[in-house]
Amino acid sequence: MTSPQTDGLFLTFEGIDGSGKSTQCRLLADHLRRSGREVVLTREPGGSPGAEEIRRLVLEGDPDRWSAETELLLFTAARRDHLERTILPALRAGKVVVCDRFADSTRMYQGLSRGxxxxxxxxxHSLMIGRDPDLTVLIDMDPATGLARAKGRQGSEERFxxxxxxxxxxxxxxxxxxxxxFADRFRVIDGNxxxxxxxAExxxxxxxxxxATHPAPASEESGG
Known part of the structure; x- marks a missing residue:
């Protein structure tokens, strides 16, 4: 699949559970909005009504509820809906999309760690998605610290x-x-x-x- 031509910037955050990437997504979105950017803050799995329904299927319940193969199909279906209904429309409108996880998480969870x-x-990904981020920020975190943080949330989405x-x-x-x-698009930042x-980093x-690719709005360039 050929990547659609878009005018916006697609940013994703990756990292292990408890790395703080979700917090950094929100902080970056707030920072960019204050700078005059139009920002869509979203997440995976989820980010569109259909994808959020699939999120509940894959993140809640027994850890062995799905095989790695079934998870892969579910995540791909969720991502396709997310891409069609949220990401591409925002990019075509020239907005910055900040997404908490994308295909790299699937490469890890289902591609390597689960099977x-x-x-x-x-x-x-090539067949059904065909779009990679313009920039991926990896928040690197000590695994034990990250797990303790993740378990401390005590939410319903603790399957992984x-x-x-x-x-x-x-x-x-x-x-x-x-x-x-993917060194051309990844940037690794110490989350410890x-x-x-x-x-700030x-x-x-x-x-x-x-x-380099999207000059600042006029208000930002003039210091307003």
Whole structure:
């Protein structure tokens, strides 16, 4: 599938559970809005009505509820709906899309850590999605710290956290490997620091990407 031509900027955040990426997504979106950007803050799985229904199917319930193959199909269906109904319309309108997880998470959770399905993940992505982020920010976090944070949330969506520290460690190694594989779009940021310090580095990283391809609005350029 050929990537659609768009005018906006597509930013994604990746990282292990409890890495703080969701917080950094929100902080970046707020920062960009204050700078005069039009921003759509979204997430995966989810981000559109149909995709949110699938999210409940895959993130709640017993850890062994689905096979890795079934999860892959569910996540791909959710991503396709999200792409059609949320991401592409925003990009065509020239907005910045900030997304909490995207296909790289599927490459890790279903492609490597839940089964030897990486080739299948990439084939499905090419066939049904055909769009990669312009920039991916990987918040790198100590696996044990991340798991403790994730379990401390005590929400209903703990299915993957229930796989334990071993999965967290595999995921961290896998994400760092992806950052090397897709070095042109990945930026790795140390998440083992105060939230504000991480946010400042994220903002600077994104500013560099925006300045290269999407000049600042007139109000920002004039200091207004």
């Amino acid at each position: 030897d399905l990486r080739t299948t993940v990439d084939r499905l 956290e229930d796989f334990g520290l071993d999965l967290q460690e595999k995921m961290r190694a896998g994400f760092l490997s992806l950052a090397e594989e 620091r105060p939230v504000d310090d991480v946010a 994220v903002a600077a990283t994104v500013a560099a990407a925006l300045s």
